Amino acid sequence: MTHAAELPGWAALLSALFLLLGAALAFTGSLGLLRFGSFYERVHAPTLGTTLGLGCVLIASMIAFSALQSRPVLHEVLIAICVTVTTPITLMLLTRAALYRDRREGSDYVPTRAPRQAAIED
């Protein structure tokens, strides 16, 4: 920890606040992944960490680096865009795959296909 003393007070305070908030949100999401009962409930939980948690940690990083290098540092926006765009895609793919597997097995937990949808897809 060499550079923390170089940070101005407001930057250290804001950065610490956002970092704690982001880490707590990510932990809450992962705890949900651990505790929820079925896959379709579990798939919601980590998105808390991928949206709000990631955003808070990135804001903390932006504040710290901007204050440290005394110029606006915005390259964290790249990660934000990348993750925000890709998370819904991956989770929708994964949920579709899970739904397909559950229906294939004739699981009671998921509803069968609606007749109209089945007619369209077949």
Place this chain on the structure above:
Amino acid sequence: MTAVLLTWAILVAQFLLGLAMACATFRLIRGPRAQDRVLGLDTLYLNAMLLLLTFGIRSGSTLYFEAALVMALLGFVATAALAKFLMRGEVIE
């Protein structure tokens, strides 16, 4: 004073993210089904990325940021490929 606050905040954040990674690893190992394991792997990737960003704030070096960016891309590709595999039984048709 605020420097000490930031040091402690980083420590607590690292601890919380470590716990989050432990939760994701438990889901990755225990399952019970393949889609749960894939979801656990995705969460593990994401928490590791957040941990790398925290390391970056702690050390003040931008190298960690680049590693985190690569990790974000790899996590997306890995999860998408695994979801495709669960759906179709093969990744590239």
